[in-house]
Amino acid sequence: MSRGHGGAPAGVGQVRIIGGRWRNTRLEVPQVQGLRPTSDRVRETLFNWLMPRLAGARVLDLFAGSGALGLEAVSRGAASAQLVERDPALVAALRGVVGKLGAAEQVQVIPGDAVRxxxxxxxxxxxxxxxxxxxxxxxxxxxxxRLPRHLAPGAWLYVEAPSGAAPRLPAGWSLHREGSTRDVSYALYRQAAATLRGDMNAPEPA
Incomplete structure (x- = not known):
C-alpha cells in the first residue's frame, strides 16, 4: 500500500475488504500525499494465490497504508497481522479500523519507519x-x-513495484506467481529450500 508519485486531494477515501468474515467492509482512508491503494483486482488475484496458505498464518504488512492487505489476510483466516506505518494520519485511521472490527487481539498497528x-x-x-x-x-x-530474521521457515513474500521495474530478489527466494497491470508489477515469492510449517505445506489447487 505504497505512496507513489504525486499527491491526492485532502479528504477521506475508501477501500473495501473483498472476502472472508469482514467481506465488503469499507475502510475509511485519509487521502495523504501519494497514497496508492492496491487495487481490488490485484488483491483478488493475490488472495486467490494465497488461499491455501492463510489459515493460521502470521502476517507482517510493511508500509501498511490503508491496511487493506493485512486486514484482508486476517479476514480470510490469518491468525494475526502486524501493520507497520509511519504516517500519523494513517496510523490513527488504522487504529480506528481495528477498533471498529473488534480485531485488537489479532491486529497490531505499529507506528514508525519500516526499515528502522x-x-x-x-x-x-x-x-x-x-x-x-x-x-x-x-x-x-x-x-x-533485513527480512530474514523476521521470517518463519518457509515464509512467503508479496512484492509490488512499478510496472516493468520489479526488484531482483537475492538467492533464497523462488518466484511462485506474478502478474501486472498498466501501472504495477506484483509477484509472490516463496522462501526457497526451507521446511514449510503445517498448513503452509498445502498442495497447489488444481
Missing part, C-alpha cells in the same frame, strides 16, 4: 510478508536484506 523497525524490533517470525513501499523511495532491497 526491521532493524530494531523483536523478530516477527512472519509466515507472510506484504512489501509495497513508496515507489519513489526505492526501498525494496533495503527491506528484503
Amino acid at each position: 523497525w526491521l532493524d530494531s524490533a523483536v523478530p516477527a517470525q512472519a509466515d507472510l510478508v506484504f512489501l509495497d513501499p513508496p515507489f519513489a523511495a526505492g526501498l525494496w532491497e533495503q527491506v528484503i536484506e
